[in-house]
Amino acid sequence: MSIHQIAIEKAIRMLSASGATYHIKTTDKEWGAPIQAVKLKRNARYGYGTLTNHFAPFLKDIKVGDVALIPFGEFDKESIRGALCGHLSHHWGNGSYMIHRAPDNIEVLRLA
Secondary structure, three states: OOHHHHHHHHHHHHHHHHOOOOEEEOOOOEEEOOOOOOOOOHHHHOOOOHHHHHHHHHHOOOOOOOEEEEEOOOOOHHHHHHHHHHHHHHHOOOOOEEEEEOOOEEEEEEOO
């Protein structure tokens, strides 16, 4: 038995004991059950901070009662809307804004 085989069997024993799901494949053998692919979140298509960097300049100097128009740019409508709502709720608070998705942009009205 090679050292590679010993290392694989030791890893399998440790994974099994911890209750983990695993699938190990070598050139001659496979262990474990096939693992289902995980569907990425909608915003995972874009790099971390990409959506925020797109809409943050439009919200920089907005005051209560002002409206900001945020173009979609190269992003899909639902991804930018979701990221925008999360950002606004975190920074301004829930219920402190109102958004409307127009054909070309998103309108943001700051309420409080």
